[in-house]
Amino acid sequence: MRLQTKLMAAIGMIFFLSFAVVEFFDYRQIRRDVQRDMYAEAKVLHDFIMATRFVYQRQFLESGLELDENTLGFLPGHALPRIVRHFEQWNNSGLTFNNVSDRPRNPVNRADGIEKEAIRFFKENPTAEEWMDTYHSEEGQRFFQYSTPLWIDSYCLNCHSREGEASPTLRDYYDTDLDYEMEDLAGILSIKLPASILEQRVARQMKQNFFTHLGLFALTFLSISFFLKRFVLRPMEHLKSATTAWEGGDYSVRAAIAGKDEMADISQAFDTMARAVADREESVLRERGFLQSVIDGIADPIMVIDTEFRVLLMNAAAGRDSADLMTEEERLCHRFSHHSDAPCTGEDHPCPLREVLRTGRSVTVVHRHHHQGEERIVELVASPLWRGDGSLLGIIEASRDITARVEAEAKVRESERRLKHLAHHDPLTGLPNRLLFKDRLEHALERARRSGRSLALMFLDLDCFKHFNDSLGHEAGDRILREVAERLNASVREADTVARIGGDEFVIILEEMHDSDEARAVAAKIQKSLLPPVVLGDAEDDAELHITTSIGIAVYPTDGQTAETLMIHADTAMYGAKDCGRDTFKFYS
Template structure:
């Protein structure tokens, strides 16, 4: 209602403004019309007096001089001013009058100049301020010389004796010369008074009409608009809070009742749709809650929009809305996951637009678990990406089982290719490495040496000291042999107390000799079997046979046979020595 009141006040002000302008225009027009009527009256009087006098044949003397316009009109003005106190004045004036009282003032001289410059003009009206500051309307019409005028305003020397007695000079006028103007001065105060009276009258009239209209409009608006709107506002507030049972219930058959009915129908439709959505959402929630694997719907800002019980919805319900982020729940982190070893599935889907599968480490009930995440894009109806549907599966047991299997496979593979007692390559791995070594030697043109070692008197030690002591001797010898060769060379145990060594990338047989001497030197320290202080050890020696590729053979089998033959030669020479096949 305040707005309506303001509108009425502004409207009233606009009406009064334009009414003032119209009244002022009308009053000014009336004053102009009154000036014209006064002008016509004066001109009629002037003309009648002038013609009557001139046609009467009276002699112009001091008694009849007052009949002339130049003398009659000033006398009429003086009489008029005694009767009318409005300040209105009139006179016929000239810029060169015979009678001094007819002398034009400043504004009248301006009018005279105007008519001289515009001889066809019939009137001139202008506003001005007097020396006292009072504003006037100056209305003027031209007075042109005609035949009657020349009786008095004749050429020089032709004036009557009486005029010559009264005026020192004659005027040299001709027909249609501008003798002067009829000047009517209307005080602007007359205009202002009339405008004020009319404005006062109109103001109260308009005020009454506006007041009645305002009251009528206010009643109409309150009865047929505002009250129904209040009902609608109350109903929509309830609907905003989720209570769609409230109705606007505006009675009647007008437009507001129709709008109210439309709103009520909309509320019913929204309530039905919301109930349907809630049912569908409940059904969807029940469906995903029935899935054992955790499922989450995550938007592009990492907010969790939907999840099932397997995620642990009870814990997220306690989180604030701004904290319900996927990385907070899964990683207890303030930032999303990143990096090649821990890629973010949401960012991957945003980047590729396709489903992705990643493996993460998540926290469930305070325990770190290995989880496989499958993230699929969730698109809006307009084709833009809303987020992802992320399903996760705890693969901790599977990963641990796979690790166990891999370890078992590694151990089985190691056992299949290595001696379980010494950890050295066994015969199978040795043969494979020898074949590869021969292939590389053929390509490079370098030599290769194969050493066949057999421990001296090992059977005696093993039988007399026991198999456990024999095993310890074999392990110690294996360690010393490995320490005597390069890392690229191969030391293998092919059975019992027999060892073989592959020396690759050799330039000549002297390099093999140096290795054999290093092996003999490495075996010199006694092997201590017990743990008692001061206990003497066993002196272990070995007989070594050496076959060199390509001189002593070009195949693995030939080199093995020839190295074995050379080893037996060393045995025959008293053991603890080495022999080349050739």
């Protein structure tokens, strides 16, 4: 969008909003003024009615006319309703008035709902002089209700007297007396003003003001637009043409805006800047060429990256595989290294730029990059690059392929892991050997001492294994040992330890026991697991061997409190099981 369009749109929007605000507050003010005028008119009408009512009433009382059926219509309670009916014939605005009560002698003067509400207000607030509110009629029309109280005075008791004291005419004409006393609330003078009168007056005034304001705003808008275009937009067009030429590298073009105002000063400043930029660009190109030749001589890839991940500079090694990334928008570091649209993230793949931004120091990270279709492990060393004012321009990132070194280190670690495993595990069954077993037993005893729980040590010796091994060969014996190891592991919990300590001897550590019955249950489970025969070979006619074991059990702390003691007692219990006929288990105590 052009600047002229933006300015016109902005000014237009400001004028529109200003016009809307002016109209809004003007509407509110007009509405308040008209409502105040209607209140004043209601007050004037009230004063006129009260004055007429008072003079009319006093004249009747002082005339000496006797109250009878012919003179009854002179009373305010009868005369005012008749005046209202004739008033409505002369005036069709909807305005009505009457003196009403919640207990009138004349049924015509009975108060409606909103009038009863006003009567309740004056009874609760006897010092109040007026009451005004809005309401909606049954037809949905909105009205302003203006009311003033009518208090009983001495002359009022001539008609509104105690029960039995009213004149014979009133008693004959009405069925009930009102039984009022001095200073009682007889009723209210009710004036109903249709809200449509207010709306009509507001609409007329708003229409008049709207067109006046609209004309003033339009004239002001056109004047501002003219001066803006003449003294701002046209000079800026000259500046734009000049800067466009400078952007293309033609610094010989000059803005040349005539005059002595600020726009002319800006034009001269731009021209001076163009000359300075042309000189500086030539110097920068020379320095950049020298720097590029220096870093191109480095074998490792090097990139200079700004804080927005843009590659500002790279050597030949870094750009060797990036010939397809030609535009400035595509010269992003993560595109070069990972062919990704998003920067590196996560603890396992940290972004060196973000680490430098966070710490302000040099960092070293390891990434997996793609090079010639292969994934390579690259070590990145990123150092901060500071501007002259101390702010961070970006980083200088040097990378080195360490794939061969990492693979060699991985092979060494794997060899160490295997050697460590062989040092602590039985190579035939994969179970912990005697060395690892002793270490685990010591730790298990320490945990048992802290928790106060029991621990069981089971010593197992396969029955007749030597016979099977000698008669069937060592290969068969090895298969028996592996099969037994698998079944023992399956018979205990994951937290328990099964170890082979030599020949056909196995030991099991049962931790976190509540009583010896748990060890008894595990021993029974082991015997049950050995019931299925061990099949030697894969053919259907291969030999099946039934393997049994004798188990000795020693319980901590009953049968000993040290690893050595428990081993001796479990071994003793195992021989006791063999003496009992094999294929059974026996506790030391």
